[in-house]
Amino acid sequence: MKAIFTLALFSIYLAATSQSFTVVPLGVKGGLDESDLSAYMVAPQGSNDFICLDAGTLNSGIQKAIATGAFSPPASNILRNDIKGYLISHPHLDHVAGLIINSPDDSAKPIYGLQSCLGVIRDKYFSWQSWANFGDEGEKPQLNKYHYAPLVPGRETAIPGTTLSVQAWPLSHGAPYESTAFMVRSGDSYLLYLGDTGADSLEHSDRLHTLWLVAGPLLRAGKLKGIFIETSFPNEQPDRLLFGHLTPRLLMQEMRALANIAETPSLDRLNLVITHRKPSGDNEATIRRQLETDNPLRARLIFPEQGKRLDL
Ligand SMILES: [Zn+2]
């Protein structure tokens, strides 16, 4: 009897602490420092089969992560062997520079994204004019290292070489420019990563609202292990100079919209990972202080650091 009771307690403990995803941030900043730009390796917990969400910085982040012991067991040639594909939110340089620069040393793999994003990578970067064409489309000759794998909004796609699947949703990033949110699934658990995005109110858009309609029920069911979302500027940044980005105030406005849809009075079970702070001046510290002092829904704020593994 006592054994059964202990077993029951243990399984409750496991359910409360079980983690689904390993995330290794390779770069976390929204500009300025070219050795630390948006890129997040994600694998199911216990696996070394990663995808990489955006690819602003690759090599510097991998070196940092190896030094901090983020990969266990330590693997050799993470870039070639452990990253099974890239998911690119939008083709701004701070999200693709690492992919382009490291391409000669990379192994063959797919690049996933909305067609609009893949088209820019194909036509503007891997074009022989900006860089050798490592893709399997576009300007000839094609070196066929990267396969362009377009995602259809809302349709789930399995990522070969991993047990992960992904759904893409378009975001508005300074209309008419598009960015992407990726809902990554491992079994019954989800992780939501948003590329750069403006708030619906300022973008005259319903794209975040549409995304919250998908994320809300998962949050409510306890299946959403984390949201990675940008906060590029402090509250003092004038609206006309936001260029399709969020401030702490706008982020919390969107979190209120999510909580309403999830019909929850609090976000205290939500891991809210703040990405893409622009480091000019003391913006990073200011953004952090503004989020921490005005977090009425009590979301669990996480400020990721380059090379420092997160278990979600
Ligand atoms: Zn951008």
Ligand SMILES: [Zn+2]
């Ligand atoms: Zn960016």
